[in-house]
Amino acid sequence: MKNDNIARLLISCPDRPGIVSAVSSFLYSHGVNITELAQHSTDPEGGDFFMRLEFQTPYMDVSASTLEKAFDEVVAERFGMNWRISYAKPRKKTAILVSKFDHALYELLWLWKRGKLQTDISMVISNHDDLRAPVEAFGIPFHHVPVDPANKEASEERIVELLEGNADLVVLARYMQILSGELVSRYPRRIINIHHSFLPAFAGADPYRQAHDKGVKVIGATAHYVVEELDAGPIIEQDVARVTHRHSVEDLKDLGRDLERQVLARAVKWHLEDRILLYGNRTIVFK
C-alpha cells in the first residue's frame, strides 16, 4: 500500500474497557482498514490509555473532515479522548538547523535521500557557512544566519521568517545556539534536539568534558523535544557506549558522534511516522 493512502490516529484518554472496540468498530463502519495498532495503559486499575492506529483510507466512505467530525461525536466525547489524525499527504516539511558539526546533518540527509524519512527537507539553516556546499549538493536550500551574541534577537527573527510556512518539524542537528522561549513556543513539541550526553546527566555546554572529568564508564546521546529550559524537554530516544580511563575527551567525542547521529535519526523518523505520544514530560514511543 502506497504511503500516500495511510493515515494515523493517535489517542490518549482515561483508561476503561471498550476503547479499542469502539474505535475499531467506528473505523470499520466507515470502510477503513486498520493496518497497525499499538496501545499502552499506565495502570490496569484505571490509569491513562494511549493508542496509535495506522489505517488505509482508499475505501473510506466519507471525507476526512466528515470522519473526524463523526469520530469526535460518536467516540471521542464518550471516552474523554484527546486525539488527532495525521495524513500522509501533504508530506510534512522538515527544516534542519546546524552549526559546524556535520555528522548528525549528514545522517539525516543520507536517510532522506534514500527515502527513509517521510518528509521533504525544506531547508538547512546554519549560523556558519561551512556546510553550504554539501547541503546544496543535495539540492536543498542553505541559509546562513550568523548569530551576533550581542543581538541574538536579530538572527532569530530571520530564522522565524525562514521557517514560517516551511517547517512542520525543526531539527537541531548539533545547532549550538540556545533558542528563545518565543521561538520555541512557535513549535511546541515540534523541535527535536540531539544532546551529546545521556540526559539528565551533563546538560548544557561541553558535556564530554564534563563526563571525562567525572571519570564516567559510559557516554550517551539523547534526542529530546526542545522546551525553553535547556536540555529539559521530553526525552524521545537515547543510547550509550562503554568507555574507560584510557579514553581522552577527543576519544569520547569520536565515539559520541556515532551515537548522536543514530539517536537523532531514530527520533526524527519516529516523529515523522507519528509514533511519539506525550505523557506529561515523558514520551510513549510506539516503534
Ligand SMILES: Nc1nc2c(c(=O)[nH]1)N[C@@H](CN(C=O)c1ccc(C(=O)N[C@@H](CCC(=O)O)C(=O)O)cc1)CN2
Ligand atoms: N531553548 C533551547 N535551545 C536549545 C536547546 C534546548 O534544549 N532548549 N538545546 C541546544 C543544544 N545544546 C545542547 O544540546 C546546547 C547548545 C548551545 C549551548 C550553549 O551554551 N550555547 C551558547 C553559545 C555557544 C557558541 O556560540 O558556540 C549560547 O547560546 O549562549 C548549550 C547547549 C540548542 N538550543
